[in-house]
Structures are given as structure tokens and as C-alpha cells.
Amino acid sequence: GAVVSQHPSWVICKSGTSVKIECRSLDFQATTMFWYRQFPKQSLMLMATSNEGSKATYEQGVEKDKFLINHASLTLSTLTVTSAHPEDSSFYICSARPLAGGGNGELFFGEGSRLTVL
Amino acid sequence: SQQGEEDPQALSIQEGENATMNCSYKTSINNLQWYRQNSGRGLVHLILIRSNEREKHSGRLRVTLDTSKKSSSLLITASRAADTASYFCATVRTGANNLFFGTGTRLTVIP
Numbered sequence: 001g002a003v004v005s006q007h008p009s010w011v012i013c014k015s016g017t018s019v020k021i022e023c024r025s026l027d028f029q030a031t032t033m034f035w036y037r038q039f040p041k042q043s044l045m046l047m048a049t050s051n052e053g054s055k056a057t058y059e060q061g062v063e064k065d066k067f068l069i070n071h072a073s074l075t076l077s078t079l080t081v082t083s084a085h086p087e088d089s090s091f092y093i094c095s096a097r098p099l100a101g102g103g104n105g106e107l108f109f110g111e112g113s114r115l116t117v118l
Numbered sequence: 119s120q121q122g123e124e125d126p127q128a129l130s131i132q133e134g135e136n137a138t139m140n141c142s143y144k145t146s147i148n149n150l151q152w153y154r155q156n157s158g159r160g161l162v163h164l165i166l167i168r169s170n171e172r173e174k175h176s177g178r179l180r181v182t183l184d185t186s187k188k189s190s191s192l193l194i195t196a197s198r199a200a201d202t203a204s205y206f207c208a209t210v211r212t213g214a215n216n217l218f219f220g221t222g223t224r225l226t227v228i229p
Contacts (some may be wrong), residue, residue: 006160043206044219053151074134093160097167105149107217109160 002028004096005021008112013084014118020080021113024095029074034107035067036090039058074099085118091115122188124220132228137194139223142187148185148209148210150198151217152192155204164192164205169212199229 013019021090023033031052036044040059049070068080074112077096079092081088091114095107122143131137143150149168153161167174167183167190174181180193194201207220 004160032215036219041222041224046216046218049216091158095161095217106163106166107161108163109153111160112158114158 002096002098002108003046004094004110005110006094006113008113009111010022010114010116012116012118013031015085016083018080019044019084019115020078021092021115022117023077023079023096023110025075025096025108028096028108029099031074031099033071033077033094035077035079035095036093036095037114038093039098040091044059052077081115086117089115089117122207122209122220123220123224124205125221127221128224128226129228130228131197131206133197133199137197137201137225137227139192139207139225141190141192141220143190143207143220144188145209145211146212147185148212148214150181150190151208151210152179152190153206153208153219155206155222157204161206180195194225195223197227199227201225201227218227 005024007022033050035047040046047062050069050071052071077110082086093112095109151166152164155161157189165176166224167181178195183190204222204224206222210215
């Protein structure tokens with residue numbers, strides 16, 4: 001099946017630093033990738049839709065300058081949490097939809113990145 | 119949640135029993151999908167049902183969709199301890215291409 005790799009799987013950083021999380025589709029191309037945030041024992045909240053070659057589309061309430069998303073190629077999207085604070089500590093999950101087969105189908109998820117900001 | 123609610127929030131059953139989880143959503147949809155998440159891991163796609171379908175099967179999974187009630191159910195038959203996980207429904211809204219998740223059901227299957 002399609003594989004999405006997310007890196008790093010966990011990261012601990014100091015408050016005020018920036019953290020970059022990578023999401024790669026390993027065996028398929030994806031024009032669209034999605035970034036989610038998940039708090040403990042809660043559902044996934046869509047943060048933004050990452051479109052290859054164009055600006056990301058952010059959900060209401062998500063700060064664009066805080067969560068920088070770059071989708072430089074058909075297989076890579078990055079999420080940078082800028083000037084991280086303890087309240088940014090969360091589980092961040094990316095997903096991708098294969099280019100082939102059209103839209104609205106299943107998504108393939110990375111294993112998630114657990115961010116802890118001290 | 120961004121899209122809908124699931125119930126129950128938590129379900130504990132004995133191995134071999136059936137588990138039923140329900141999902142309600144708010145808007146018109148293109149399709150509804152069910153995903154599974156083991157603790158601290160990514161999500162795995164289980165099954166997709168389109169808005170013009172009413173029931174779908176995949177192995178021990180049975181999904182129903184009632185668009186008039188904006189609800190869906192996931193039935194896992196003959197449950198196993200390995201089925202212990204959180205289960206989420208997710209919808210693709212009509213005219214959109216992103217996925218919004220329900221609140222999830224935490225299923226525990228006791229051996």
C-alpha cells in the first residue's frame with residue numbers, strides 16, 4: 001500500500017525555537033497533503049491543506065504565520081512551527097492523497113510527530 | 119469536532135462479541151470513511167462508503183450510511199483483542215476534497 005513517512009517522530013524543543021516536520025509520500029505522488037493536530041484522547045483537527053506549488057489553505061483559527069507550510073514537490077510537504085510555545089505541544093499528523101485515482105478517496109497517513117515544547 | 123460526533127466515546131467488550139460504533143455528521147457529503155488509530159500512531163484507512171451507497175462490507179467490517187439522518191455505523195463482528203484501538207469516521211464534504219474527522223470511539227476488546 002501507499003506509504004507516507006513523517007519525520008521526526010518525536011521532538012523536544014525549548015520555548016521560542018522553531019521546529020520543522022517533514023511529510024513524504026514514498027511510493028506515490030500527491031498534489032495535496034493535509035496537516036492535522038491531535039490532542040490526547042481527542043480527534044484530529046484539520047489545520048491546513050497543503051497544495052503543491054501554491055499556498056496552503058488554512059482552517060479557521062489556525063495562524064498562518066505560526067504554522068508555516070511548504071509543499072515544494074509532489075512528494076514532500078513541511079510544517080514549521082515557529083517560535084514554539086508549550087501550548088503548541090501536540091501530536092501532528094500529515095496525510096496525503098495519491099494523485100492517481102482522483103480526489104475524495106482515502107488518505108494515507110504518516111505515523112505522526114509528537115512535539116513537546118519545554 | 120470539525121464535522122461530527124461519534125458514540126459511544128468508549129466501548130469495552132469481550133473478545134468474540136460484536137462492536138458497533140455510530141457517527142453523525144453535519145453537512146452533505148461526498149463520501150464517509152472510517153479509520154483506525156492505535157495509540158500514538160498514525161491512522162489506517164478501513165473502508166469508504168459513497169453518498170449513494172447504503173451498506174458496505176469488508177471482511178469483519180460492515181458499514182452503513184443513512185444520508186437522510188446524516189449518520190453512519192461501523193460494525194466489527196467477532197472482535198479480537200487486536201481490534202483494540204480508536205476508530206474515527208471522517209467525511210468528505212460535497213464540493214470539497216479535505217477530510218474532517220469525528221470525535222472517535224475508543225474500543226477495548228478484552229481477551
